[in-house]
Amino acid sequence: MDTITTHHHADAHRDDTAAKIGMWLFIFTEILLFGGLFIVYAVYRFKNPVAFDLAHQELSIPMGLINTIILLVSSATVAVSISAIQKNDKKMTMAMLGITLLLALVFLVNKYFEWGSKFEHGMYPGSDLMTNLSNGDMLFFSLYFFMTGLHGVHIIVGMILLGITLFKVKTGAVNSGKYALLENSGLYWHLVDLIWIFLFPLFYLIH
Amino acid sequence: MVLAALIVLTVITVLITSVEMGPYNTAAALLIASIKAAVVLLYFMHLKFDQKIYGIMVGIVMAIFAAVIVVTFFDYLYR
Structure with missing residues (x-):
């Protein structure tokens, strides 16, 4: 396959390679942000192995699995939308971005029900139930709410970015000769998927 | 695929x-x-198909992150 970045510049002030390097630099700060949280998780798990083992059984594996597959599929649809715009297939690009946004929404709805059932049982940060938990349990659920919550915020930001991109594809501002915005929003969306790839086994599966 | x-x-x-x-x-x-x-x-x-520079940058960040993990665990394991 050819290199992805366009080398023909429409004007002297446009540099798609630099734009992409900028996006990657931003992604690195995100990787280190979540990476730091993963290290916090690893250390507390190492210090509270029994509590983390028992607490993780409270999470629903099917729910997590469904959301994992949703994010993987949505990542693939973004990748297809980039291939489509390279082939100047505007309709396909827009359809794929639309599907991605829809899947992101389904992910958030699942998350709503997942968190909702925890809240119904009185399990939310600062609740009586949670403040009376043992240290290990409290750490597990605090990290669970914080990390999946922060990830959820990233989903919302990704949806906004992809939504703006979809609009610009529609108006023609993003087209087959100028699609750095689509590539960079795509990179962000894949990052969101990348983080979930680690969140899912660490919180739902490992024991 | x-x-x-x-x-x-x-x-x-x-x-x-x-x-x-x-x-x-x-x-x-x-x-x-x-x-x-x-x-x-x-x-x-697209790291596989893109210019090499992106891959090199990702590699460096991963190496830094791995180093932090190793140092953290040496600290907690042998404290």
């Missing part, structure tokens, strides 16, 4: 962690997660 591989790997992770293998559960799950991450980086994020 890439998507199918990622979904298969996800299902394998779920199955493998449902079997009791002690500490190997964590190792297996993290290994598969790393493979999935590599697939996403190489194919979805």
